[in-house]
Amino acid sequence: MKALALLAPLALIAAAWEGSVALFAISPFYLPPLRDVLGAIGANWQAYQAAFLITLLEAVVGFVAGGLVGVGSGIVFAHAPRLKQMVLPIFIVSQTVPVIAFGAIIVLWFGNTLAAKAAIAFYLTFFPVTVNTLAGMEAVDPRQIALLRSFGAGRRALLWKLLLPSALPRIFTALRLSAGLALAGAIVGEWFGAVQGVGALLLAAMFNEQIIALWAAIILAAAVGGALFALVAVIEARLLFWREEL
Amino acid sequence: MHRRTLLATPLAVLAAPRIGQAQALTPVTLRLKWLPQAQFAGFYLAVERGYYREAGLDLSISPGGPNLLTENLVASGSEQFGLSGGTDSVFSAREKGLPITCIGVAHQVTPFVFVAKADGPVKTLEDFRGKKVTAWFTGAHLVLFGMLASRNIPRDALSISPQQVSITPFINGDTDVCAATWYNELNTIKARIGGADKLKLFVAEDYGITVPRDTVIVNEAFAAANPNAVTAFLRASIRGWKAAKAEPAAALEAVMKIVPTLDRAHQIAMLPEVLRLMEAGAAAQQGLFVIDPTAIKKAHDFFVEQQVLKAPIDLATAFRSSFLEAIPLADRLA
Numbered sequence: 417m418k419a420l421a422l423l424a425p426l427a428l429i430a431a432a433w434e435g436s437v438a439l440f441a442i443s444p445f446y447l448p449p450l451r452d453v454l455g456a457i458g459a460n461w462q463a464y465q466a467a468f469l470i471t472l473l474e475a476v477v478g479f480v481a482g483g484l485v486g487v488g489s490g491i492v493f494a495h496a497p498r499l500k501q502m503v504l505p506i507f508i509v510s511q512t513v514p515v516i517a518f519g520a521i522i523v524l525w526f527g528n529t530l531a532a533k534a535a536i537a538f539y540l541t542f543f544p545v546t547v548n549t550l551a552g553m554e555a556v557d558p559r560q561i562a563l564l565r566s567f568g569a570g571r572r573a574l575l576w577k578l579l580l581p582s583a584l585p586r587i588f589t590a591l592r593l594s595a596g597l598a599l600a601g602a603i604v605g606e607w608f609g610a611v612q613g614v615g616a617l618l619l620a621a622m623f624n625e626q627i628i629a630l631w632a633a634i635i636l637a638a639a640v641g642g643a644l645f646a647l648v649a650v651i652e653a654r655l656l657f658w659r660e661e662l
Numbered sequence: 663m664h665r666r667t668l669l670a671t672p673l674a675v676l677a678a679p680r681i682g683q684a685q686a687l688t689p690v691t692l693r694l695k696w697l698p699q700a701q702f703a704g705f706y707l708a709v710e711r712g713y714y715r716e717a718g719l720d721l722s723i724s725p726g727g728p729n730l731l732t733e734n735l736v737a738s739g740s741e742q743f744g745l746s747g748g749t750d751s752v753f754s755a756r757e758k759g760l761p762i763t764c765i766g767v768a769h770q771v772t773p774f775v776f777v778a779k780a781d782g783p784v785k786t787l788e789d790f791r792g793k794k795v796t797a798w799f800t801g802a803h804l805v806l807f808g809m810l811a812s813r814n815i816p817r818d819a820l821s822i823s824p825q826q827v828s829i830t831p832f833i834n835g836d837t838d839v840c841a842a843t844w845y846n847e848l849n850t851i852k853a854r855i856g857g858a859d860k861l862k863l864f865v866a867e868d869y870g871i872t873v874p875r876d877t878v879i880v881n882e883a884f885a886a887a888n889p890n891a892v893t894a895f896l897r898a899s900i901r902g903w904k905a906a907k908a909e910p911a912a913a914l915e916a917v918m919k920i921v922p923t924l925d926r927a928h929q930i931a932m933l934p935e936v937l938r939l940m941e942a943g944a945a946a947q948q949g950l951f952v953i954d955p956t957a958i959k960k961a962h963d964f965f966v967e968q969q970v971l972k973a974p975i976d977l978a979t980a981f982r983s984s985f986l987e988a989i990p991l992a993d994r995l996a
Contacts, residue, residue: 463922519729524740528724609724611920619727620697620921623827629923
């Protein structure tokens with residue numbers, strides 16, 4: 417049932433794509449028929465599969481690191497308001513610098529490694545998670561905290577039994593947002609001289625004006641994004657079991 | 663036997679030949695000037711066939727791209743070798759004091775031309791007046807300025823704007839003249855417009871200008887410490903290019919293996935043009951990658967004249983033929 421709900425809109429988009437190309441006689445230079453794009457992916461299946469896995473791995477490494485650091489910083493900031501006042505503004509400023517500005521530097525530091533792409537994915541990921549963890553923990557009803565305290569709960573018990581579970585829905589909202597950002601980070605990282613990955617395919621297609629290959633890379637990027645999103649959804653369903661509908 | 667030794671023994675046996683190899687091979691990288699394509703086929707073929715390993719180098723190739731400056735990466739030492747923009751970018755890197763040296767020149771003549779449609783209004787350079795012309799502002803625009811100056815046409819007599827990667831504006835007729843490399847854009851334009859006879863080409867050399875490009879550069883400190891590795895790199899690269907000339911199909915496969923999604927027909931057409939540029943000029947007599955002092959000096963003086971370089975630079979330190987000349991001439995001839 418769930419699969420059907422997912423496939424139906426995809427089929428609709430595919431039909432609209434093919435239909436409009438045929439109906440309006442769109443030049444393949446602007447929008448090639450979907451079957452040509454899928455055919456190109458099929459013809460180079462191994463290359464596309466490898467690119468999918470590499471970019472997914474880069475994004476996942478950066479995403480997991482960003483998620484952990486984000487939740488960790490959120491917890492620390494919630495407990496240390498003074499530290500929050502000092503460090504959070506730096507976090508905010510760091511996010512105002514467009515990531516593309518860092519790309520060349522990151523390549524100088526890390527070279528053509530997985531770490532370079534993961535670092536950029538991390539950079540885009542940790543901030544939304546930090547802010548939402550913090551907001552989620554600060555939104556807890558003080559009366560609930562007072563109640564648990566009256567039962568003799570210490571800091572640790574409060575964190576694990578009340579603050580974190582209450583913040584989880586917000587944390588997962590941030591993680592879902594960050595899944596897309598991590599993918600963008602990995603792709604941007606690949607734009608600085610990577611040999612493999614979705615970003616490298618995108619770049620090659622763009623600059624060689626291979627429109628079919630360009631659309632193929634876009635579909636591939638969507639597939640990586642979908643996989644990341646699904647990963648978050650699965651973890652969310654496990655951890656947030658008390659929420660009915662997700 | 664102690665448990666740790668028991669574990670270590672098979673590992674040591676496995677590791678032994680590798681250690682031997684690692685000691686013999688110097689790990690180096692080559693940063694290209696652009697995304698992988700047949701323009702670099704000789705280097706890829708040399709890696710695939712193990713020519714660098716036989717020369718004592720463990721070489722890995724990193725592609726360039728729109729966001730990278732090869733000179734910077736080689737100067738910082740994050741790469742030892744680079745195939746950089748051209749004599750023009752070597753001049754400006756040296757002017758900025760970047761510690762790089764040019765050790766070879768791949769394209770002996772200007773690798774790009776200016777193109778107009780044969781049935782269009784532009785028949786001669788004089789016809790550029792009042793027209794829309796695009797050129798890459800990474801050096802091609804200067805060549806255009808020089809061509810115009812040679813015929814006393816003022817720059818403001820026409821509209822010159824930066825050229826983007828796409829040649830579609832030229833195909834669609836939005837611009838009258840655009841720049842095109844012999845090996846890449848020109849082939850694309852020919853394919854999309856229906857043949858070479860539908861085009862009028864303006865070649866820089868016809869106007870007395872030559873800007874050799876695709877320069878092989880090395881990090882200065884690395885070259886000082888490892889002169890033999892530099893010569894070994896050139897020797898293996900020349901072997902790769904000679905093999906690419908002898909077996910273009912194998913060279914093409916070496917490139918397609920790196921990026922299987924490339925347009926094969928386009929890459930097939932690219933290789934012979936690249937080889938032609940590499941064998942042009944002084945290379946015909948003095949071999950591949952030769953640094954022709956006359957051509958370099960001429961290009962240098964041109965850029966000084968155009969006030970791109972504020973002052974003349976020391977060409978003897980910027981361009982060093984000694985690494986190349988350590989290889990017998992017979993081995994360098996394509």
